[in-house]
Amino acid sequence: MMSKVVRSVARLATPAVLTFGLYVIMHGHVTSGGGFQGGAVFASAAALLLVAFGSERVKEHMKIPALTGIAVSGAVIFIGLGFAGLATTFFYNLFVGSPVFGHVPPFGPAHEDIWTAGVIPLMNIGVALNVVAGLTAIMVVMAIASENKRDGE
């Protein structure tokens, strides 16, 4: 656990980091970014918490089985959406024209209509779950392992 200054700054910065990560994920089909990038931003908040508060406290709240389950569910969402379009081809964008994210924008630059792009936003969310939970699980597991090693020496 670091000093009180670091902990206070981490406490202030974490909501902003999480909000920005969520924004990058949710707007991946309209502006720059997407599931991978937003997921990495989101998981960096976990890194901040691990550095500021130490693995003893963080591992109480971030259990490895739960993180693994979230990662698996994200991968299953992604692959399931890929298989969902199998009536035409694998990874066919079947939601174009449907009520769910189905608007087809006119040709030209446009970024104000977020109800577009069919399965792409949903795939973004699946990949984001995969990336967030995966990176967080890696960091928590490594922190726990290094803590064990420190105690053992």
Place this chain on the structure above:
Amino acid sequence: MARKVAIGFTLVIVGTMLFATALMMRPFGEPPSAMDDYILENTQETTGANNAVSAVVFDWRGYDTLGEATVLFTAVTAVVMLLRRRKDEAPE
């Protein structure tokens, strides 16, 4: 001596290849295929996405993204498997 000859030989070969590549390089803004123009013109119509990059990543090249996600997932699985602490293993 043989070492210097080998180094010089390698340098000559690499330099020749670089020079040939520079001579054969296409002018800026003229890609060797029309695929990027096709994607820019048809992305909004076929995928409904305003962001052509996302459309390429998740729609035109969905297989590639599937591979990426699988690689990441495999790495996570391997790290958690290697570094976990088993239940019967005392934390010393």
